[in-house]
Amino acid sequence: MDWDAGMDADMGSFKGHALPGTFFIIMGIWWTVKCILKYACKKHKRTSYLGSKALFQRIEVFEGLIIIGMAITGMIGEQFIPGGPHLALYNYKEGQWVELLNWHHFTMYFFFGLLGVANILCFIISSLPTSLTKLMLSNALFVEAFIMYNHTHGRDMLDIFVHQLLVLAIFVTGLIAFLELFIRTSITVELLRTSFIFLQGSWFWQIGFVLYPPSGGPAWDTMDHNNVMFLTICFCWHYALNIVVVGMIYAFVTWLVKSRLTRFCPSEVGLLKNAEREQESEEEM
Amino acid sequence: MDWDAGMDADMGSFKGHALPGTFFIIMGIWWTVKCILKYACKKHKRTSYLGSKALFQRIEVFEGLIIIGMAITGMIGEQFIPGGPHLALYNYKEGQWVELLNWHHFTMYFFFGLLGVANILCFIISSLPTSLTKLMLSNALFVEAFIMYNHTHGRDMLDIFVHQLLVLAIFVTGLIAFLELFIRTSITVELLRTSFIFLQGSWFWQIGFVLYPPSGGPAWDTMDHNNVMFLTICFCWHYALNIVVVGMIYAFVTWLVKSRLTRFCPSEVGLLKNAEREQESEEEM
Amino acid sequence: MDWDAGMDADMGSFKGHALPGTFFIIMGIWWTVKCILKYACKKHKRTSYLGSKALFQRIEVFEGLIIIGMAITGMIGEQFIPGGPHLALYNYKEGQWVELLNWHHFTMYFFFGLLGVANILCFIISSLPTSLTKLMLSNALFVEAFIMYNHTHGRDMLDIFVHQLLVLAIFVTGLIAFLELFIRTSITVELLRTSFIFLQGSWFWQIGFVLYPPSGGPAWDTMDHNNVMFLTICFCWHYALNIVVVGMIYAFVTWLVKSRLTRFCPSEVGLLKNAEREQESEEEM
């Protein structure tokens, strides 16, 4: 994520955690909006262009392009920042691996890139099953969790703990995406997944604040168990905040769809209401 | 839960465990009754007001208000008992966190408060999916289990063991609620969930008796492994007791519904029987 | 299981493991036969008394009575064998628990007794959901696994290892029964469950042979890791044997049903074949 070779920002810095954090917060909010929009439009489906399948397909492709762009930028950044491996994997002279942590990040970006590719392929080739993107999302998250889990060997207690919580958030997100492959789910589960993406993003920021305080002050005492006790509840507070934010987005998007639609075609919506309500209750079951 | 500032009752006391225990026992029994009532009324659905949807919705709102009330009382109590943090999180003078264990309990109450809010919101806004309350219940339980798990650092073996069993009971309850999000379930699974809520409550009491004997006698030897061996089966006995209590509630509620209904409208019930039996057998599949 | 007070057979002996082993082997075989019989009869359902619902209900009650009988015998045996607790739980004089391991076994038997009670209740009270017996089976197995897990504290490596494998077999059985609560399953899954009950039984025998060789020779070296390596594959061989036995029972029962039915009513069976085949293929899906 640190492609600006002029700055000495690698993952071992505040910025190195804030940047992926921002990425996941944006993705989380965006997916939440998209998911609620789809749900709200389904209820009013014959009334506007908003609910059309074509629009959502175009959005998918656009999303895929952005994800690929971000992933490639991240991959290049990880390679060519000062202190990066510059595509060298093994230093035969010194007989040791070159900057493995950067290669770790590189690999994570690569799998998110595959997600973007799957997004676009599903649009171009209509015979591909749509569950493919869900599978690739699940893959990208599991790979991220797996690498993160093996990432913090030999560090201090607090450092390991905050990364373990990150792994927990990532793994749960992957698990939900994986379950969605098997079982038809409701909007509740989808919002749960997007809120966990969001949680991941905000927790990246928290890690940055804990390990590399941007105020320039000293880092937290990484061997003090009270910090672990605090970060346990801090993680829950982040989650509570995310739930509230998702709720606010839900209220806003639902209001927006309803107000825009009723302005243009109030009567038709009224007529459809009964039919919709039945259909809706079936879906939620 | 210890809002009476005059008593020195915090979680590190018998009362501090008995109060949440009582709360969960009441919730467990109440949910069991509600669940069986719904099931029994469904069989006789056209015969009385008891089975009407409107009644159950009002009950949900009432339940939500009570949960919110309990959660707020608990949160205020945890903050303002003598020795509580009084809303202070960090003591900058001494450079340490203020009463983190109280903040832990505060966070757990907060998530149960969110469950109450979801209960009420689902009533007010009919477009919200009904699975939301189930999700918030699952969230509240998982958060509780997560915090409990990180709660007992550095204590004695027995103390950790009884809390681990508590975490087990909470986690299983959360897992069942989570599975109910995905898969349509029968009354058996719902009763399983409520009986685990009940188990949690009675185990809170057990923890109180083990760590802070109300008789004033000495606490159990926390390093004796025989106590662990006993508490293993004691946990199972609690569970067996809960199963029996749930069974008795089932018998009582079913008898009540049947006797009240047959008194008022015996013939109609008789006519409906065949139709009901078929429907019922489908549901149980 | 050792109710014969004249023998000094407690669980810490060959007989103490062979008896529950025999119980589970019998249950495993019986459930396998019942499950295959049901499946085979369903295919020929209008042709004979064998496939009637009434017969299977009576079998359930009979099964329930036998399980209750076995459980009560086991519970009494554990209490009153020489060296048993004789219903005393705590010795106040010496200030220690009385024979906790016997109480462990007692608790396990009790939960299997509950399974038997559920079996009978489901027959008597037709309004009870049929999934109740499955839930109680799952409960009994999880409780057994939970107690076994906390059962072997402080013993030698090999002793712990063989009991861990037992816990694995029990836990998997419980998990399958639990999943059957949620998801409609095919005969394959049911046979998997019964074969694991069978595995549990044969592994009990193996434990007896390993820890208390009936030949009177010395026990196996409990600290030699090669024994662990061997018992790993020995567990798999037991499983392979069980699969073969279940397969043979399948072949025998299917042949029996077919030959008996075709003898009495060959033409009708022929006519039904096409209809059955379709139905059957749906079920297996």
Next chain:
Amino acid sequence: MDWDAGMDADMGSFKGHALPGTFFIIMGIWWTVKCILKYACKKHKRTSYLGSKALFQRIEVFEGLIIIGMAITGMIGEQFIPGGPHLALYNYKEGQWVELLNWHHFTMYFFFGLLGVANILCFIISSLPTSLTKLMLSNALFVEAFIMYNHTHGRDMLDIFVHQLLVLAIFVTGLIAFLELFIRTSITVELLRTSFIFLQGSWFWQIGFVLYPPSGGPAWDTMDHNNVMFLTICFCWHYALNIVVVGMIYAFVTWLVKSRLTRFCPSEVGLLKNAEREQESEEEM
């Protein structure tokens, strides 16, 4: 796998890992091809012999024979290579087990043999549920994971780590096959399973390269944690490669089916398109 008694190739060698690796790579590719072929043929099902049920049944039997052949060869090889146990299990003279690691491999092969037997039985006896082969696949994989897990006692860190990753890959494959027993799945999940089989194969090769470099050079430093860090991402790269290969196979097979079918019967395919597309979208849901 090492049946050539003339070579001193046991599992503790490069060849001993390359051979099973090759086996799993072939199986993975073959199952991928078969799965995509089935999917593609289903879309064009009335148009050619390729999509007929009879053909696929014959393929299953052929597959079963090959698997049995491989398993028997492997079992015999493990027994009779120089240094193998030659069917002796216990050396009474020296009082120790004979070549337990070979017996481990022998057991794994045996369970894959059972998979082959199930394949053939399902063809011969039409009354057997088709989910049987899936169950046996899941069994074979779980047994393999279980034995592998208990296989590397007392070895060096790196050796254990690479085998743990292997266990992870095997266990996930088994889990997916197990879930397929319960829930009707889409082609995405099936391809996920076959790609994990493929991953297992390529990881076997990687283990060979790490522990027994075929170049004759020294093995990797098994106590250097940097190697663990590298192999973490190397595992992910293998997985990424597998995804790409599966994607290429998908493209190739789909193209092949389409081009061959349209050459022979272009008009009919065109007519069927609409009906197929609907059906297809249902399946993917």
